[in-house]
Every structure is written in C-alpha cells, then in structure tokens.
Amino acid sequence: SDASVDVAPCGSNLYCQGDILKAVQLSGIFEDDKTFVDKPTLVPEADVIAAFAKLGKNPSKSDIKAFVTANFGDETSLLRPANLNDWVPNPKFLGNINDPYLKGFASAINEIWKNLIREQDLSGLCEGCTSSFLKINGTFVVPGGRFREFYYWDTYFSMEGMLLSELYDTVKGMIEIFFDYVNQYGFIPNGTRQYYLNRSQPPLLTQMVNIYYNATKDNAFLVKAIPILKKEHAYWVHNHSVNFTIPEKCGNRFYTMYRYDVKNTLPRPEGYSVDYKLVNSEAIDVDVQKKMYAELSSAAESGFDFSSRWATNPNLTSPDILKTLAVTDILPSDLNAIMYENEKLIAEFSKIASTLAKTEDEKNAFLTDNYIYEKLSRRTYRGMMKFLFDKNTGMFNDYSISNKKSTVVWSVSNVWAYWYLGDFIDADIANKAWDYVSTVAAKNPGGLPVTNIDSGLQWDFPDAWPPLQYTTIKGLLTSASSVEKSNPERSKKYHDTALKLANSLVGSSYCGWYLTGGSIPGLLDKLPNVTDNGHLFEKLNSTNFGFPAGGGEYTVQPGFGWTNGVVLWLLNMYGDKLTVPNCSA
Ligand SMILES: OC[C@H]1O[C@H](O[C@H]2O[C@H](CO)[C@@H](O)[C@H](O)[C@H]2O)[C@H](O)[C@@H](O)[C@@H]1O
Numbered sequence: 317s318d319a320s321v322d323v324a325p326c327g328s329n330l331y332c333q334g335d336i337l338k339a340v341q342l343s344g345i346f347e348d349d350k351t352f353v354d355k356p357t358l359v360p361e362a363d364v365i366a367a368f369a370k371l372g373k374n375p376s377k378s379d380i381k382a383f384v385t386a387n388f389g390d391e392t393s394l395l396r397p398a399n400l401n402d403w404v405p406n407p408k409f410l411g412n413i414n415d416p417y418l419k420g421f422a423s424a425i426n427e428i429w430k431n432l433i434r435e436q437d438l439s440g441l442c443e444g445c446t447s448s449f450l451k452i453n454g455t456f457v458v459p460g461g462r463f464r465e466f467y468y469w470d471t472y473f474s475m476e477g478m479l480l481s482e483l484y485d486t487v488k489g490m491i492e493i494f495f496d497y498v499n500q501y502g503f504i505p506n507g508t509r510q511y512y513l514n515r516s517q518p519p520l521l522t523q524m525v526n527i528y529y530n531a532t533k534d535n536a537f538l539v540k541a542i543p544i545l546k547k548e549h550a551y552w553v554h555n556h557s558v559n560f561t562i563p564e565k566c567g568n569r570f571y572t573m574y575r576y577d578v579k580n581t582l583p584r585p586e587g588y589s590v591d592y593k594l595v596n597s598e599a600i601d602v603d604v605q606k607k608m609y610a611e612l613s614s615a616a617e618s619g620f621d622f623s624s625r626w627a628t629n630p631n632l633t634s635p636d637i638l639k640t641l642a643v644t645d646i647l648p649s650d651l652n653a654i655m656y657e658n659e660k661l662i663a664e665f666s667k668i669a670s671t672l673a674k675t676e677d678e679k680n681a682f683l684t685d686n687y688i689y690e691k692l693s694r695r696t697y698r699g700m701m702k703f704l705f706d707k708n709t710g711m712f713n714d715y716s717i718s719n720k721k722s723t724v725v726w727s728v729s730n731v732w733a734y735w736y737l738g739d740f741i742d743a744d745i746a747n748k749a750w751d752y753v754s755t756v757a758a759k760n761p762g763g764l765p766v767t768n769i770d771s772g773l774q775w776d777f778p779d780a781w782p783p784l785q786y787t788t789i790k791g792l793l794t795s796a797s798s799v800e801k802s803n804p805e806r807s808k809k810y811h812d813t814a815l816k817l818a819n820s821l822v823g824s825s826y827c828g829w830y831l832t833g834g835s836i837p838g839l840l841d842k843l844p845n846v847t848d849n850g851h852l853f854e855k856l857n858s859t860n861f862g863f864p865a866g867g868g869e870y871t872v873q874p875g876f877g878w879t880n881g882v883v884l885w886l887l888n889m890y891g892d893k894l895t896v897p898n899c900s901a
Pocket residue numbers: 350459463467469470506507584586587616617619620621622854869
C-alpha cells in the first residue's frame with residue numbers, strides 16, 4: 317500500500333509503523349505481538365534503525381531475533397510497585413461481609429492491589445533510548461498480565477473496588493492522570509502507549525469523577541473537573557457523533573448519535589501479525605484492506621474487541637468473521653447510554669458548582685452549563701428512544717446506519733442503558749428485557765455471557781466479563797427501585813436476579829482463585845501441588861463455574877483490575893447474603 321497516505325496510531329518508526337515493526341511482528345519470534353511493542357530500546361533509536369538496515373533486504377528469523385535481543389530490553393521494565401501511602405490492611409467494608417471465607421477472599425484482593433498499582437520508572441531508559449510508554453504522572457492501576465499499562469475503561473471498574481479499599485488518594489491521582497491526557501491530547505487514549513494514541517475507549521471519565529465524588533464529597537475536585545469533562549465530551553461530539561435521520565420515520569428532524577470510529581489504515585501494532593494476516597488472507601483492494609484495519613481498530617476502541625456484535629455476518633466464526641466487522645456503521649447502545657449519562661452528570665455537577673461559586677458571573681456560567689448539558693442529554697435520549705429502544709423486547713439494540721435497522725446480535729450491552737434510564741422505561745416493557753436476562757442467567761452458572769453466539773472471539777459466548785455483570789446488576793437495581801412501590805413482587809424478582817449474578821461472579825472468581833493457589837491464613841489451606849498464589853481472571857467462563865474463559869488473540873490474563881473491583885463491590889453490597897461455593901463440586 318502507499319505509505320504516504322497511510323494513517324498510523326503514532327509517528328514512531330519502531331512502535332507504530334514502518335519496516336522494523338513489520339519485519340519483527342511477521343517474523344513470529346514472539347507468540348504475542350504485544351511483547352515487541354512494549355520493549356524499550358537499549359540503544360538510541362537512530363542506532364536501532366542503523367542496525368536493522370545492516371540486516372539487508374530479507375533477514376532470516378534468527379537474524380531478527382538476534383537484532384531484537386541486541387537492541388531491545390525487557391517488556392516488563394520501566395515500572396515499579398507504587399509506594400502506596402493510603403493502603404490499609406483492614407478497610408471498613410470487610411466488616412460488611414459475613415461469610416469468613418469470603419471475608420478472607422476480600423482481604424486477599426485488598427492485598428492484590430499492591431501488585432497491580434504501579435509507578436512508571438523511566439530511569440532505566442538509557443540516554444537517547446525510547447519506549448512506547450506515554451508519560452504517566454503518578455500512581456496507577458494496571459489490569460494485569462500482558463496489560464502492563466494504564467487502561468481507560470477498565471479503570472472505572474477497578475476504582476469501584478479501590479474506593480472500598482479506601483485508596484482515595486490513589487483514585488484521585490488516577491483521575492488526575494486522565495485529566496492530564498485530556499488536556500494534552502484532547503481525549504483519553506485506549507491505554508498509556510503510543511500505539512494506542514489513535515483511539516479512546518468507552519468514555520467513563522465523567523462517571524469516575526461521579527463515584528469518587530460520591531465517596532468523598534470533594535467539592536473542590538468536582539469544580540476543577542468540569543472544564544475537563546466538557547473538553548472530553550466535545551472530543552466525542554466532534555469525532556464520534558453522526559447527525560442521523562430517516563426522512564420517512566423522522567420527517568425533518570435529525571438526531572445526534574454516537575459511534576466508535578478510528579481513523580487508521582494499518583494493523584494495530586499490538587496485534588500486527590493477526591491483523592496483517594487476516595487482511596492479506598485473500599486478494600482484496602488496498603482501499604478495502606485499509607477499511608478493514610480501521611474497523612479492527614474501531615472494535616478495539618469499543619472495549620469489545622472482538623465480537624459478533626460488530627459483524628455483518630455473525631454466523632461466521634473467527635477469524636473469518638473479523639473480515640465482516642462494520643463497527644463504524646453501528647450506533648452502539650452502550651456508547652449512546654454512556655454519553656447520555658455523561659451529559660446528565662456534567663449538568664448535575666454544574667448545578668452543584670453553581671451553589672459553590674464565589675461570584676455571580678461564575679454562578680451564572682455554571683447554570684448555563686447546567687442548562688446546555690441537560691439539553692444535550694435530552695437530545696441523546698430522544699435518539700436512543702427513536703432508534704435503539706425496541707418496545708417489543710425492552711432491549712436497547714445496536715443500530716446499523718446503512719441498513720436503517722437494528723443489528724441482529726443480542727448482547728448484554730443491550731441492557732446497559734437501564735442503569736441510567738430504567739426509571740423512564742414502561743415497567744411492563746422493561747419486564748420483558750429482564751425476563752430474558754434472567755432466562756440467560758439461569759442457563760449459565762458462571763455468569764451472563766456477553767452474547768449468545770459462539771464465534772471464538774473473546775467478546776462472545778461463553779465469555780462472561782466482570783464489567784458487564786456490573787452494568788447489568790446496576791440496571792436491575794434501577795428497575796427494581798422504580799417498581800418497588802407499584803409492584804414489589806417484580807422488584808424482588810429483579811433483586812433476586814441481581815443476587816444470582818453476584819453469586820455467579822463472586823463464586824466463580826473465588827473458585828478460580830482457590831484452584832490456582834489462593835489461601836486464607838488459619839482458615840483455608842493452599843491446594844497441594846499448586847505453585848501460584850491464587851489468580852483472579854479478566855473474564856470467566858459462563859458455562860463452567862470457577863474457570864476463566866478463552867477465545868480471542870491472547871490467552872486469558874490474570875490480575876485482574878476490573879474483576880477485583882467488581883468482586884469487591886459485590887462483596888460489600890451483598891456481604892450479608894453471599895455464601896462461599898463448594899469449589900470441588
Ligand atoms: O491486544 C489486544 C487488545 O487488548 C486490549 O483489549 C482487551 O483488554 C483491555 C484491558 O483489559 C480491555 O480494556 C479491553 O476491553 C479488552 O478487549 C486493548 O484494549 C485493545 O485495544 C487491544 O487491541
């Protein structure tokens with residue numbers, strides 16, 4: 317393809333584009349493409365480029381291996397454990413957990429934060445050397461395993477647990493790191509690497525500020541946050557919105573809706589060989605190839621990489637299904653719901669700020685923002701109800717712009733909007749959605765699978781993702797409280813489904829941890845012949861209680877930030893109801 321018109325995630329000739337990246341990633345010397353792009357150089361970049369040039373036109377695999385060994389360092393370097401001044405051994409929420417094993421489990425997770433919360437240490441980088449890391453000003457939580465950097469949407473779910481662990485200063489500092497990125501780049505990158513600089517992730521910063529504010533009532537911080545949250549919102553409006561209408565359905569009216577959309581024409585550096593081989597597996601036009609690269613990156617931006625949810629032919633399986641991704645043609649229901657909630661929250665924060673203003677002008681400016689963002693939220697709401705909401709099923713479906721109709725794949729993300737909008741939905745229609753969810757939950761002991769389609773992709777059946785158990789439970793709780801007075805029986809039913817999901821995630825994570833060497837001093841011995849000390853996994857198997865899920869382009873990762881966060885959140889909320897499962901059953 318014509319490199320002069322290619323759009324890469326960043327300018328680096330090592331980490332984002334160019335011959336060295338291509339040769340190393342296609343050589344097959346690493347099982348996981350992310351390994352190479354996480355390696356810092358051992359010599360200045362110009363020397364790396366000169367050393368590569370010496371290899372000539374078609375270097376062998378062993379030449380490339382020797383070149384990488386001589387010029388690149390360890391991918392896990394440039395990080396150190398953080399000095400956590402706010403970590404406490406016995407956070408108060410442990411007192412809310414009755415079952416002694418689950419209390420011990422919560423305490424073990426509280427310990428695990430110390431391994432996952434890190435600081436950058438660039439002192440190991442030699443003079444003139446370089447790495448793919450973005451500068452990270454402060455302490456941050458990583459997901460774990462191959463995910464050695466700070467991720468955007470993961471952090472919301474990790475924070476729910478970190479706040480219970482009373483890591484208030486650390487949480488505040490992490491939000492401030494994100495503020496720096498909004499100021500520097502205008503948006504928050506997918507993760508803190510140069511190769512993530514062309515895309516964001518589900519925009520949950522405003523909601524991070526919300527949970528931090530609810531936990532601390534830090535007014536000064538809230539006031540400081542508002543201009544930055546507005547700036548991030550503007551980025552999504554300018555780069556990720558479409559003005560959409562269907563004349564026969566809408567007359568002259570246009571609706572502003574949001575979508576994932578990454579400008580990119582090259583393989584994702586951290587998945588280079590996977591993307592390259594997929595796109596070059598048959599003879600296709602260069603323009604079509606470039607479009608496929610843009611779709612792959614846009615799927616990564618959605619957080620759901622990869623899923624039949626984005627496929628025009630969801631009946632195919634991996635890898636062929638990936639050739640049919642049409643992310644940029646879809647109005648995703650979860651993204652639109654998130655944007656609606658962000659607009660509502662910016663309006664609410666502005667109202668609070670207006671009461672704290674020191675001058676009349678300041679107060680009026682906040683009240684104007686309150687008015688503007690309320691209005692924006694109504695605009696997003698109208699679009700969601702017009703195009704995404706299905707009165708027959710109660711689901712908020714994804715919508716295909718080109719087909720002018722809902723897409724066909726059901727996903728747990730179709731009930732995400734209930735978290736924020738549950739109060740506004742007709743109770744009988746909402747009940748249909750929740751009946752469906754509870755039927756799926758009843759069939760899956762390990763949690764709600766993300767879709768019903770077994771494509772081999774990681775955001776498909778049978779994978780149960782902790783953040784989506786959280787969003788579904790939030791939706792159930794909103795619906796339960798909205799019918800509590802009018803229909804207590806229904807309300808109880810929703811609470812029961814929420815508890816069932818909580819039992820699945822907490823129980824399955826507990827067993828996964830125990831079976832991989834988890835123990836509790838004086839109460840639970842470590843299994844014999846297990847060398848590890850207990851892992852929580854990034855995703856669980858919905859059909860196989862106690863086991864992680866698989867699928868996708870990398871092996872399941874232990875750690876794990878969002879699992880720990882959501883499990884602690886559930887243990888705190890249902891600490892008087894949850895009981896320890898029998899892990900050998
Ligand atoms: O390397 C492949 C992809 O890895 C990341 O995605 C997955 O892990 C993230 C961190 O836990 C999570 O936020 C995301 O939802 C997962 O699918 C990365 O975010 C992708 O951009 C990347 O291509």
